[in-house]
Amino acid sequence: xxxxxxxxxxxxxxxxxxxxxxxxxxxxxxxxxxxxxxxxxxxxxxxxxxxxxxxxxxxxxxxxxxxxxxxxxxxxxxxxxxxxxxxxxxxxxxxxxxxxxxxxxxxxxxxxxxxxxxx
Numbered sequence: 001x002x003x004x005x006x007x008x009x010x011x012x013x014x015x016x017x018x019x020x021x022x023x024x025x026x027x028x029x030x031x032x033x034x035x036x037x038x039x040x041x042x043x044x045x046x047x048x049x050x051x052x053x054x055x056x057x058x059x060x061x062x063x064x065x066x067x068x069x070x071x072x073x074x075x076x077x078x079x080x081x082x083x084x085x086x087x088x089x090x091x092x093x094x095x096x097x098x099x100x101x102x103x104x105x106x107x108x109x110x111x112x113x114x115x116x117x118x119x
Contacts, residue, residue: 004097005097005100008098012105013108016105019038020039020042035116039110039112040109040117042109043106044106044110046102046105050103053099053102054099056095
């Protein structure tokens with residue numbers, strides 16, 4: 001699990017570096033500017049993706065044009081004294097890994113942009 005998490009973090013950081021290099025060649029600006037604005041935008045993007053991953057883990061499914069929420073409520077069957085919990089969990093470990101990798105990449109990216117903006 002740690003290996004897959006590390007791989008996802010590295011892949012996402014490489015994609016951000018490629019995006020920032022494309023931004024650099026298109027704008028012809030300084031590296032300080034690149035570390036402040038595009039990296040900050042990418043970190044906000046990764047935090048937003050992590051938020052949607054969290055909502056998916058919570059049970060909200062985002063379809064094309066509508067939102068639906070799976071029932072994660074306690075269901076009491078008539079005639080039984082016990083309460084069963086109905087949950088639909090599919091590939092939860094991949095979603096958890098994606099959530100953690102997005103959070104870690106967002107934190108890694110926001111640190112240099114915040115430090116450089118304070119200087």
